[in-house]
Amino acid sequence: MNKIIKDALVLLAITLVAGVALGLVYEVTKDPIAQGAEKAKQEAYAAVFEKAEFSADDAITAKVNELGKTYDGAIVTEVLAAKSGGEVVGYVMSLTAKEGYGGAITLSMGVKKDGTITGLSVLEASETAGLGAKCKEPEFQAQFDASKGKHGPNMEVVKGGGATETQIDAISGATITSKAITKAVNAGLSFVAEISK
Numbered sequence: 001m002n003k004i005i006k007d008a009l010v011l012l013a014i015t016l017v018a019g020v021a022l023g024l025v026y027e028v029t030k031d032p033i034a035q036g037a038e039k040a041k042q043e044a045y046a047a048v049f050e051k052a053e054f055s056a057d058d059a060i061t062a063k064v065n066e067l068g069k070t071y072d073g074a075i076v077t078e079v080l081a082a083k084s085g086g087e088v089v090g091y092v093m094s095l096t097a098k099e100g101y102g103g104a105i106t107l108s109m110g111v112k113k114d115g116t117i118t119g120l121s122v123l124e125a126s127e128t129a130g131l132g133a134k135c136k137e138p139e140f141q142a143q144f145d146a147s148k149g150k151h152g153p154n155m156e157v158v159k160g161g162g163a164t165e166t167q168i169d170a171i172s173g174a175t176i177t178s179k180a181i182t183k184a185v186n187a188g189l190s191f192v193a194e195i196s197k
Contacts, residue, residue, distance in 0.1 A: 040123060041108060045080070045092040048119030049110030052082035054092055063195045071187035073099045073180065079191065082110065089113060091192055094123075097184035101176040102126035105135065107184060109144075111192045120144040120185065125177070132177035140178075143168050144185055155189075157182050 045054050060079050070076075078094040090112040097105040105125040110118035120141045127133045134140055144155070157178045158167045170178040 041094060044108035044121040044123055045110070048108050048121050049082045049090060049092050050118070052084050052089060052092075052110075054080040054082055057081040057088070060091070060195060064191075071183075071190060073097065073183035074187035076187060076191050077106075079195075090118065091195075093188050093191070095184040095188050097180035099176070099183065100125060100127060100180040101132050101174065102128060105177070105180055105184070107181065109185060109188045111188060113192075113196055115189055115192055115196070117144050117185070117189070120181075122181070127174065127177050132171065132174035134171045134174065135177050135181055140171055155182050155186055 042054075057080070060081060064076065064079055075096040075098065076093060077096055080092050081088045082090040082092050090110060092108060092110050095107050095109060097107065103126050105127070106123045108121045108123060110120075112118060122136045122141060125133065125135055127135060155166050155168055157170045157175060159170050159175065161167075161169050168178065168182050
């Protein structure tokens with residue numbers, strides 16, 4: 001009986017030391033990780049809406065709160081005004097697609113005031129390597145760019161080539177991922193349409 005109590009106390013001590021060590025590592029690394037994520041997001045904003053400055057806007061924040069952030073399959077997590085020469089020319093936003101195959105997918109998107117997409121960048125995705133992970137490749141993301149002739153707000157995923165201005169060619173073997181990102185894009189376009197009224 002004494003051996004069982006002794007072993008239990010040893011395991012308890014090891015667990016406590018490991019827990020404290022993990023807590024310390026978390027505290028030391030959480031700020032650098034958050035700063036790295038913020039830097040990546042700002043770089044993505046600059047990539048999806050070139051030659052603009054980004055700032056929070058009280059009217060936009062109020063509209064986000066008024067309209068709600070959740071759309072069919074997606075969440076609008078942040079919207080900033082994209083300004084050129086002090087004038088709002090569009091918006092950059094962070095979106096979360098909730099229905100990815102491997103879980104949530106985080107992306108940034110730039111949209112002009114008229115609803116034209118200026119760019120898309122997938123920031124985080126836990127999709128299957130070689131399949132859904134291709135959503136991070138420029139070839140897939142470029143399909144959403146208005147310069148490629150694509151316009152929303154009701155984009156749809158098709159297999160075998162997006163022939164019309166609202167069709168996006170699905171990633172082969174990753175239709176769920178393609179649809180999740182497209183829902184997020186549609187959510188962002190719907191949001192811009194609402195705040196532009």
